[in-house]
Amino acid sequence: MKSLRPWFQSALLAAGSVVFLFPLWWMVVVSLETPKRAGAAMTGQDGVALWPADPQWGNYAEALAEMGSEPWVGFINALANSIVVTTLVVIGTVLSSSLVGFAFARLRWRGRGALFTLMLATMMLPGQVTLIPLFLLFRGLGWIDTILPLAVPAFFGNAFFIFMYRQFILQVPESLVEAAKVDGHGWLGIWWTVILPLCRPVTAICAVFTFIGTWNDFMGPLVYLHAEEQSTLAVALNSFRNQYGGLDDVHLLMAASLVTMLPCILLFIAAQRQFVEGLARGAVKG
């Protein structure tokens, strides 16, 4: 296939970027509007404004203060809860998925192939299917209204990331594992000191995806955490809805949503190189 001219490629990419970035920019614009203009923007009365007429920077402080029933407390609680849950889930997913991926890639044991197929099959199950059985299970364990239902499953691996780790670890020369055995390491030591450091690109993908997924997760915290002081940021944003489900302060919702999104954007920028490298490697060798 004949390659496209560079300027045309750039134009195409720029046009694509505009399409993807426009909603984000629109959020920024609405978050800086006055309540009246923001409401009008929502209903489309004044068309779509591409620039705030009179930027209201105070909207951000107001939005965070108004999250939850007590000024600032709701936001700080939700932020702390999100950080705790997300950190635990990221650590749990990376550790368990890499360990299981390593076992599938390197250890010889009876039934390995069958279990691997079974594990891959679980990827076909939509989350909604297991939601009610899991809720009943966690209720039986007395875990409702604790973060355990959100954090503990992460320590049992994620099928997709296990698959990614396995494919990556299969590329690691066997002799490295053997050298570590001669150097005195057992399987756990080999995983921790040799395999995990080599899996950095996969770990970057796993951590970034898991972070974004958990940080933005609405369903899990909504189902398992009922008290306001336990809610995460994604659920706390819901407090901007009025009792009828409508939006009175859309500018505040947009401001709070942008603050909520900020860690994901920063993380992606920080891990971008590893992330893209890992995805490309997965595409070529996986």
Next chain:
Amino acid sequence: MAEVILKSVGKVYPGGVRAVQGVDLHVRHGEFIVLVGPSGCGKSTTLRMVAGLEEISEGTIAIGGRVVNDIAPSDRDIAMVFQNYALYPHMTVGRNMAFGLERRRRHGSLLRALLSPAYAAERRTESTRIEARVDEAAGLLGLRPLLQRMPRELSGGQRQRVAVGRAIVRDPAVFLFDEPLSNLDAKLRGEMRTELRILHRRLGATMMYVTHDQEEAMGLADRIVVMKDGLVQQIGSPSELYDRPVNRFVAGFIGTPTMNFIEGDVERDGNGLALRWPGGRITLPAGITLATARAAIGIRPDTLAPVADGPFRGTVQSIEFLGDRADVLVESSGVRLNARVPTDSARAMREGESIALGMPSVAHVFDGDGQRAT
């Protein structure tokens, strides 16, 4: 004493494939022994069984007088150098070399060092000792300037030296080398071969080395073990293997260019025996006994020389000049004979012309089963 004794050692893979059978070998303390053979002959499997990286299906392996069949690789007092170096890519050269010792240290816990000053002092002493060992090995191999580099920043030869250095640091009873030079170019391979030989003399350590390159084996070994199809064919010094190969396989495998074989029927010749081949009749050395009707004479290419009239008359197929010597391929009565002759002698020849080669005084006779006739 770091002896390695293999008694009736065998390896059977799941599915019944026999990779190694009945290997009996006594590697003496300080000996450099090379296992050589074609691909799939079981040499690497044998070495890996000594290392503990393959389970031993049959027999016993003892290192330093202790049977190690059920002992983990790290507890066998061995160090191994792998074909692809197996350096940890995420560690510096220094850490790669220290890694095995770090694992063995008795005061390794950082947490305990923070809690107990006495423990911290022991830990520091151990760290100093490890650093000294790494520095000593690095000095021996000229690796000191590279200690802070990552493996990806090194050339193939440097990586190989680091792999050897990592083994030396451990000060093992036995060094195991699994085709360590096969990823290097020919020039570097030659240099590393010499370095390894010097290193062996300096360390005086027991070394077991696997290669498929018989020249490498001849250059390095005190004794060579030739293997084929999982069986040991012959164990001996390079000169023993070269001068008195026990069968046609060893005779053909050892020596470059490979030995010429002339096959024929055995005939009575007065009190002795002779070989009838398409080119005529060759009297076999006196005292030879043969129980088979067919036999073969083996002649080393460097013992064949052009003569005015000899038993091997044929056409020169090709001449390859190698410097002071030349390899001449002569086809005589359907048999291809390689002769390694002085360059001056080869210059007088032309491809396509007819020449005669004389019967050398040293020739090897093998019976119809390929065994050396006595």
